[in-house]
Amino acid sequence: MKLSGNTVFITGGGSGIGRSLAEAFHKLGNKVIISGRRRASLEDVVAANPGMTAIELDVTDPASIEAAAARLIAEHPDLNVLINNAGIMLPDRAVGRIDDKVLVDTVTTNLIGPIRMSSALIEHLKGRDDAVIAYTSSVLGFVPMAVTAVYSATKAAIHSYALSQRFLLKDAGIRVLEIAPPWVRTDLMNSREAEEAMPLDAFIAETMAVLGTDVDEVLVEAAKTFRANVGPDEHALVNGFNEHASALFAGA
Template identity: 75%
Template sequence: MKLTGNTIFITGGGSGIGRALAEALHKRGNKVIIAGRRRSHLEAVTAANPGMQAIELDITDPGSIDRVAKTLIANHPELNVLINNAGIMQLDTVAGHIDDTLLTSTMSTNVLGPIRMTSALIEHLKTKNNAIVAYTSSVLAFVPLAVTGIYSATKAALHSYVLSQRFMLRHTGVRVLEIAPPWVRTELLNSQEAEQAMPLDQFIAETMEVLGTEADEILVEGAKQFRANVGPGEHGFVNGFNEQALALFGGT
C-alpha cells in the first residue's frame, strides 16, 4: 500500500487500533477521516490531530452506512482507501445459552457492518488509483478463543469474505488487505494493562512497516504463528478452487 497521499476513511477510529492507525497515517501526510458512534471520542481524536476529520457512524445501521457513504463521496471525492476497523468483543458462553443481544450485536458490528460499508463505497473506489479496501480481522480468525467464540467466529467469517472479495476484484484496481492483529493492549476485554498483550505502539509500528509493502495480509511477527495454523497453501488452494468454480458456474 502507498503510505502517503491518500484520502483514508477508517471506521472505529475513535479508540484503540483504529485511532492509532488513523494517527500514524495522518502523520504521514494522508487526509484521514475517522468514524464511530461516540462523538466525544471522535472529537478527542480530531482535537489531538489537527486536520483530521470525523463523522458519526453507527456501523450496525444500514441507513447510517448509506448516509455516511454518500457524504464521503460528496465531500471527499478523492477517497481511495477504506479501512474497516470497527469491532466489538465480549466473553460469551458457547457451551450454553447464548445471549441473543450479544450474538446479534457482535455479528452486526463485526461482519455485516464492514460488508455493508464496503458495498456502499466499492463502485466509487473502483474509479480511483491506488484504491484499497482493508479489514481488521484477528489471529482468532485462524485460532479461535473459546471464551469468546462468537467474536472468533465473526473474524473467521470476515477472513473468508476477504478471500472471496480479493479474488473477485483481482482484475480491478482495488486491492483487498487483511490486518490480523494478535492480542494488543486496547479497550477490548479491558486489555490496556495486560502484560501478555502486545503494546499498541509496537503493534502500529510493525503494522505500518508491513502495510507499506505489497503484502495482502498485514501480519506482525507475533501473529504469524497463528496464521500458519491453517497452512501456507491456503491462498493458492482457494484461488485454484475458485478458478475451477468460475468455469462451471460462469462469472469473471
C-alpha cells in the same frame, strides 16, 4: 500499499487500534477521516490531530452506513482507502445458552457492518487510483478463543469474505487487505494493562511497516504462529478452487 498521498476512511477511529492507525496515516501526510458512534471520542481525536476530520457512524445501522458513504463521496471525492476497523469483543457462553443480544450485536458489528460499508463504497473505489479495502480481523479468526466463540467466528468469516472479495476484485484495481492483530493492549476485554498483550504503539509501528509492502495479509511477527495454523497453501487452494468454479458456472 502506498503509505502517503491517500484519502483514508477508518471506521472505529475514536479509540484503540483504529485511532492509532488513523494517527499513523495522518502523520504520513494522508487525508484521514475517522468515524464512530461516540461524538466526544471523535472530537478528542480530531482536536489532537489538526487536519483530521470525523463523521458519526453506527455500523450496525444500514441507514447510517448509506448516509456516511454518500457524505464521504460528496465531501471527499478523492477517497481511495477504506479501513473497516470498527468491532466489539464480548465474552459469550458457547457451552450453554448464548445471550441473543451479544450474538446479534457481535455479528452485526463485526461482520455485517464491514460488508455493508464496503458495499456502499465499492463502486466509488473502482474509479480511484491505488484503491484499497482493508479489514481488521484477528488471529482469533485462525485460532479461536473459546470464551469469545462468537467474536472468533466473526473474524474467521471476515477472513473468508476478504479472500473471496480479493479474488473477485483482482482485475478491478482495488486491493483487498486483511490486518490480523494478535492480542494488543486496547480496551477490548480490558486488555490495556495486560502484560502478555503487545503494546499498541509497537503493534502500529510494525503494522505500518508491513502495510508499506505488497502483501495482502498484514501480520506482525506475534501473529504469524496463529496464521500458520491454517497452512501455507491456503491462497493457492482458494484461487485454484475459484478459477475452477468460475469456469464451471460461466454459462449458468
